[in-house]
Amino acid sequence: MENIRYFEYILVALPAVMLLCALILFMSRGKENLLRRIRNGTRTLKRWIILVLILAVAYGGINFKTEQMQAEMRAAAIIGFNYPEASSGLNPNRTRFNISEILSDEILEKAITEGNLDHVSADDLKRCLQVTPLKAGESISTNQVYISTEYQLTYEADQNTKHLDPDDVVTSVAEVYCREFVDANSRKTNAFAMDFSELENMDYLDIVELFDEKAEDISDYAYAMSFEAATFQSETTGETFSSITEKVQTFRDVQLERFQAFILSNGLAKNASQYVAKLKYDNTITHKLYLKNVATHNINLDAIDRYDRDMATIVLIPSVDVDGYFYMSRTKIGVDYFAENAEESMQSASKRQRSMQFNDYAITQMQTADQVSAQIAQAEDMLEALKNEYQVFSQLLVDTLADYDKKTVNNYVSMMVDDSDPLKTEIVKSAIFAIIFAVALCVLIIALNGRNDPVSSSVSGGSQKEKRNAGPGDVQRETGNGDGETAEEDKR
């Protein structure tokens, strides 16, 4: 590969060297008789023109072959990023985008494994690959730097990688990168799955709580998605994100509530004494915190009462809101913070009180219940139904998200291997080089032939061959004639 490249350099340099030589030859004889020398050289050229053409065609042919050999060792792919943040140089999750990740060891090693690229290391590939941004379409303003959303991945084999098919290399690397990019920016939905084996060690009321938390997560996610993709309906599941939210809400409000009510009304527990102890412990600590909340509330109310009325005078400050509209802002003063604190602590106290009342009710029920086996069996049946229902809607969300991602995330990045046939380009390129070579050769011939005295040949009217056959006396004569003619021409 290296040899071909050097050979190509020589080919390109050849016309340049020829032109340089011609220029030196012209310069070395000064400006005098330049036109005549050119005219003489042109006449000589006519005799050599066939050879020039043959050499130019040969040169073009060699150039074409070299180009073709080079092209066989090269390949390219274009990777385009089609999400809004791409033009800001960001990933879809708004972290900094870095195209050089395509040449990371992780990507290259995966490409080697998956593309069956034998006897090559990630470092070998890295030396042959290059990624460059393509600037297309958008204009660059003076204060805004254009960030490309398209990149060209080019591969050029070297000694260590010449056994590989360049198209295979580029395709493997680009495909692995695109897949990893999509994976990295896809949603991780495994959080919605639930390990039901964990429920075996948990008591019924804790199971209700766990189901409720998990269902709430799913509901919140689906609800948020319903804003992002309000009109999206999955072709696989037939669901929209809003319909999933409703299903989950129904699960929480109806099935889960019913199960909890059944457990509480019958005072069921897998280990009643243990669970009662837990609830009592819960209540002991909650009660302390409740008292703390009530005390905080009272202290804040007391502080409000003691607040100096004069200090609470409202001050209005002219301000501008986020939309740029003018309004009068009321300053917050200490009493506002006291009021806020009082309200927060009262809300917290009420919440704790409700929790304690719930625990007390559960404790009473569990302590008085007989733990009838038929009821336990019914609770287990209800639990199985809950598991099935949970699995159904969590899977619905996962499938719907996958469907949605197929339409969005998978389009984030596109890859296109540049498989255009370079033959036409190579022919044109070789033809241009052949012309340049021919011109350079012609110029050189003209320059070389201009070294003989141009006047003698023009006066004698004979050819170079005749001149070479002439004796020394002839030369002298010719010189004399020539001088006269030169003088005459100079006068003119």
Add this chain to the structure above:
Amino acid sequence: MAKGTVISAMDEEYAVEKKRRRPRKFLLVLLILAAVVLAFGIAIWMLSDNDTLETTFYQVTSGKIQEAVRIVLLTDLHNHEFGRANRDLVNEIESLEPDLIVMAGDMVNGNDANITIVTDLCGKLLEMAPVYYVFGNNEGALEYGDGGPQVALDAELWKKGVTVLYNNSISAEIKGNPFEIMGVTAAEDEFEKVAGDAISSFEKKDGFKLLLTHFPSLYYDCLADVNFDLGVAGHFHGGQIRLPDGRGLFHVDEGFFPRYCYGEFSLTHGTLIVSRGLGGHGHLPRINNRPELVVIDISRS
């Protein structure tokens, strides 16, 4: 001339005195340097000691035991790790071949939502023996503390298969021996109200009565006369700094020289074993106080 002679005599005297003092000064500097180096060395040695486990063995006998039982007691880990993912601690416990593992609280930090250190540890220990856990002040703060992480540690422990005790007792059979295991989480001021009834019924039971609590102070305030066979506790971290005579120096709850700081104590009915704990909380280092893993061998008397 006479004046000059006097001055030169004084100079000579001064020079002799200077020569005499020079070795003494040099010795003083050397001593100070040695003391500084020694102090630094001791400090580094003591602090580096905080990552190496010390296993303390206690022997308890009881007529209620048919076959000897080995209990491993862990307290006050405070999310500390001995080796990556507590590999060293797990290996040490595995080599001890316990029949029962008990955790007497403060295995987590109240302000740190990371409970995986403890849940992962419990997962590994459960493969060796049943694990019983009683909450300390840090677990309470972690689960319920206002403005804290409020992480349901007990739910995660139950999921793993750990038995969490909250002022209640349960019956268990360890190597064919009937055990009554009780965990007390109540503080002294609310002990009667919260745990009074449970303690009364615990006392009436027949098996080997193992009482777990995080707070040693409960044993001199509330549990001194309670009928149990073996009680365990932690909390004081061995007094944080262990004096050369073996006494623990300080704990914030009890002040200087806390009672039942660590070690074995005989109470009215049973034996109390207090662990120095495995980790620490806050910036005060443990000095001359290596993390302690307690092993209690109960054999037939």
